[in-house]
Amino acid sequence: MNREDIIKPENLVYRRTPVLTENIMHYCPGCGHGTAHRLVAEVIEEMGIQEKTIGIAPVGCSVLAYNYFEVDMQEAAHGRAPALATAVKRLKPDFFVFSYQGDGDLAAIGTGETIHACNRGENITMIFINNGIYGMTGGQMAPTTLEDMKTSTSPYGREVQSMGNPLKITELLAQLPGTCYVTRQAVYTPALVRKCKRAIRQAFENQKENKGVSFVEIVSNCNSGWKMTPTASNQWLEDNMLPFYPLGDIKVSK
Amino acid sequence: MAKGAIVIDIERCKGCGVCIPACPNKVIALAKKVNKKGYNYLEVQNDNCIGCANCAIVCPDGVITVYRAK
Amino acid sequence: MKELRLMKGNEAIAEAAIRYGVDGYFGYPITPQSEILEHLMAEEPYKKTGMVVLQAESEVASINMVYGGAACGKRAMTTSSSPGISLMQEGLSYIAGAELPCLVVNVVRGGPGLGTIQPSQADYFQTTKGGGHGDYRLITLAPASVQEMYDFVALAFELAFKYRNPAMILSDGVIGQVMEKVQIDDYKPRWTDEYIKKSFPWATTGKNPNTPHVIVTSLELDSSKQEQVNIRIQKKYRECEAKEVRYELINCEDAEYLFVAYGSSARICQKAIQLGREKGIKVGLVRPITLWPFPSKILNEMADKVKGMLSVEMSAGQMVEDVLLATKHKIKVEHYGRFGGIIPTPQEVLHALETKIIGG
Missing domain, CATH: 3.40.50.920 (Rossmann fold)
Known part of the structure; x- marks a missing residue:
């Protein structure tokens, strides 16, 4: 069978979801943000909730997420996405509301809003991209930066004694009664992408049942910040990030 | 004989190469040529595609459309 | 004949919010205005008009909840006193930059710093000259009686929606705490989601099938476009100065x-x-x-x-x-x-x- 015979509408198995806009994303080549965006958009498409979804973008690399999701979007102040999401969901309870934040936004400046939205059990989906670094501002140390990891503000490595410990905020949030589903995923292999998408789907489905916060951490790469090629950064992620941030469900409420 | 085929949106491709190790049949590689943004874009180098879509689902930029003959 | 009640200024703000049809109140306790949140909670407005009342974890969260609610085209408000209002300045700048309407009430106490819980008018500069970063203004109403505390809730929302800009009621500990007689209105219904969707195309009310998605943001990285945003906002302010002086x-x-x-x-x-x-x-x-x-x-x-x-x-x-x-x-x-x-x-x-x- 030749190529022309295969490329026919009836043979289509995968195409870019129309819940993403046509804009070319500004993310660096190989950045996991693009994959994470796509999975959220695919879940929205598959659930048929595009007209009933409001997303909240953070400050950080994904500040421009609102240009990529073809759903109504709000851009929050740094760290405050869970506060916006709280109000949106309470004022529009029949809508699906998701926040999308990086580790600096969610686990440093926005720690208060994150913990209290989770503790109140807001009926929202929180997507958390953890790449252990401040990407947008040029690779500074984040709350999630690993011990001994070099960044522009820990140029000799994160020295825990003076710089503090890397924060496992996801495990912390799993302790709160307001979270119903807390999971850690990754998106750098086909199998992990498929698994992550199922987790995101679950996190959105939970909103139908008013279960509380569904929290999906995605351990991701930052090849520019880590100063590696995209494929090398994915290997580094597997070798260094995953031992400290192990993948899998942390909390699944009945 | 090919069972699958992919269509690559060359101008959307950033040449990150994340898809290359995801392909079970070594169908894809980065081109020597570059696109308008200067990236070595993805190209198909043989007929061994089975249409598994692994490349497409790890692509951060939604570059790849996948077809598979029934 | 309207109903007359003896009320504190703070209670009048709360009662007016319920009866005017405010959609969401998000606030954090601080003296001398905590009666506002207390009155709202005691009145259970979610049973009367469906109004959402939430005690937030901080003033920072409160103003950002207001931001999220306002971005949906809802009537959203918060109240605080001086130190709490200082914490809200970033959020106010975002709301003004995103050109959204909302109401913030400041029952001013003495500063600087933690200062005192007694009345003051020392937040005039902060309120009228900007407060947060960037070129923006707050439409500022100064009530001199408990009746005006009540009446200015409606007026502030009308002006805020007319100009798509935050409005502030700048009160003080005297007006907040003193009791006077107040004429109150009947309960007005809140706006329906259909009305909001039809009236406010700038609001995130769910993507329409045939139009692009709505984006609420105060970010524009292209300086030539950001200058145009500023020019548009300033034009709005000149119009407000020409028409709204009271x-x-x-x-x-x-x-x-x-x-x-x-x-x-x-x-x-x-x-x-x-x-x-x-x-x-x-x-x-x-x-x-x-x-x-x-x-x-x-x-x-x-x-x-x-x-x-x-x-x-x-x-x-x-x-x-x-x-x-x-x-x-x-x-x-x-x-x-x-x-x-x-x-x-x-x-x-x-x-x-x-x-x-x-x-x-």
């Missing part, structure tokens, strides 16, 4: 001297006018109701008729700068104020007029 003139017809005062200071000045006129001093009062836009034009006109003006404020002298700008040094303008939570007496205000303006 003030009250008291005993001005034959006045040779004027007090300029807002809020509770204006109440004190009314008594000082009475004392002055008993002594034969022809003194009146210009009471700015909108602090921004400021009633510069009437003050400039009055400067051609009177011999001097005394700006009376519970601050070290803030509004007096706007009075000076308005009157362009045509006459003598001085400030009299007490601060740190001290409320001046009518006698000392009159004495200040006599010494600083008449005899000065």
Whole structure:
């Protein structure tokens, strides 16, 4: 069978979801943000909730997420996405509301809003991209930066004694009664992408049942910040990030 | 004989190469040529595609459309 | 015949919010305005009008909840007092930058820092000159009675939605705590989601199948576009300055001297006018109701008729700068104020007029 015979509408198995806009994303080549965006958009498409979804973008690399999701979007102040999401969901309870934040936004400046939205059990989906670094501002140390990891503000490595410990905020949030589903995923292999998408789907489905916060951490790469090629950064992620941030469900409420 | 085929949106491709190790049949590689943004874009180098879509689902930029003959 | 009730200023804010059809209140307790959240919780408005009331974890969260609600085209509000309002400045700047309507009430207490819980008017600069970062303004209403606390909730929302800009009610611990009789309205229904979707195309109300998605943001990385955003916002502000100035003139017809005062200071000045006129001093009062836009034009006109003006404020002298700008040094303008939570007496205000303006 030749190529022309295969490329026919009836043979289509995968195409870019129309819940993403046509804009070319500004993310660096190989950045996991693009994959994470796509999975959220695919879940929205598959659930048929595009007209009933409001997303909240953070400050950080994904500040421009609102240009990529073809759903109504709000851009929050740094760290405050869970506060916006709280109000949106309470004022529009029949809508699906998701926040999308990086580790600096969610686990440093926005720690208060994150913990209290989770503790109140807001009926929202929180997507958390953890790449252990401040990407947008040029690779500074984040709350999630690993011990001994070099960044522009820990140029000799994160020295825990003076710089503090890397924060496992996801495990912390799993302790709160307001979270119903807390999971850690990754998106750098086909199998992990498929698994992550199922987790995101679950996190959105939970909103139908008013279960509380569904929290999906995605351990991701930052090849520019880590100063590696995209494929090398994915290997580094597997070798260094995953031992400290192990993948899998942390909390699944009945 | 090919069972699958992919269509690559060359101008959307950033040449990150994340898809290359995801392909079970070594169908894809980065081109020597570059696109308008200067990236070595993805190209198909043989007929061994089975249409598994692994490349497409790890692509951060939604570059790849996948077809598979029934 | 409207219902009359004896209420605290703070309770009047809360009651007005419920009855006007506000959609969401998000706030954090702070003296001297905690009765607002307490009254809202006690009244259970979610059972009456469906209004959402939420005690947030901080003022920072409160203002950002207001941001999220306002971005949905809902009537969203918060209230606080000075230190809490300081914490909200970033959020207010975002809301102004994203051109969204909302209401913030500041029941001012004495500062700086943790200061005192007693009344003050020392947040005038913060409120009328920006407060947060960037070129923006807050439409600012200054109530001088409990009735105005009630009435200005509706007025503030109307102006906020008309100009898509945050509005502030700048009150103080006197007006917040004092009890007076208030005429209250019947419950108005909240706007329906259908009405909001139809009326406010800028709001995130769910993507329409045939139109692009709505984005609410204050970010524009392209400076040439960001300049255009600023030009549009400034044009809006000029229109607001032309159309929305509000003030009250008291005993001005034959006045040779004027007090300029807002809020509770204006109440004190009314008594000082009475004392002055008993002594034969022809003194009146210009009471700015909108602090921004400021009633510069009437003050400039009055400067051609009177011999001097005394700006009376519970601050070290803030509004007096706007009075000076308005009157362009045509006459003598001085400030009299007490601060740190001290409320001046009518006698000392009159004495200040006599010494600083008449005899000065």
